[in-house]
Amino acid sequence: MSDEFGSVMMDAEEELVMPEIPVKANNAIPVAIGILLIIGSLFGALLSASMMLTLTVDDEARDQAGFGPEENATLDLLQDTGLAETLTIMYGGMALGLLIGGIMLMRKNPLGVKVSLFGSSMFILTNLVQVVWTYLAADTYGISFSLGADLIIFFGCGAFCMALPLLTVILPEGRAALYREPVGLYFGEEE
DSSP, rough: OEEEEEOOOOOOOOOOOOOOOEOOOOOOHHHHHHHHHHHHOOOOOOOHHHHHHHHHHHHHHHHHHOOHHHHHHHHHHHHHHHHHHHHHHHHHHHHHHHHHHHHHHTTTTTTHHHHHHHHHHHHHHHHHHHHHHHHHHHTTTTOOOOOOHHHHHHHHHHHHHHHHHHHHHHHHHHHHHHHSSSSEEOEEEEE
């Protein structure tokens, strides 16, 4: 068999085997993803703190702020139904999971992927709880409930947070950095 680039002569029993190409570990991948997850945990801590602050708003603070009937109904829903306490705990768990997972990824600990996935899934679960709870209680407090762009943004952010730690496992360079062993790309069947 010949062509313009060269010729290859093989017997009938010989098989062309592609070599294993080792992948060099890229330590920057888990560190960068860990930093992004820590920044996300700060956002979760801010959400948790804002839900905790809604518990401290009393009638006097509402009058001073000049809240209207819609804002008062929303605060009543959060305070009376226990939604604020639930969201405070859930957002706090999310922030803690993302913070610990981000630190573990920065230290190149493979367990950081699972912890970060827990924190990210807590974010999506918290948004689901908030939507369902608000939908069920909105009529009682006279609130018109509708799904808006904020819900899409929150679920998009949750999906992004779940994809980040998975990148360290999907990318061969990141996986090599986490597991500290050479990872090879195979072009063909393994024996």
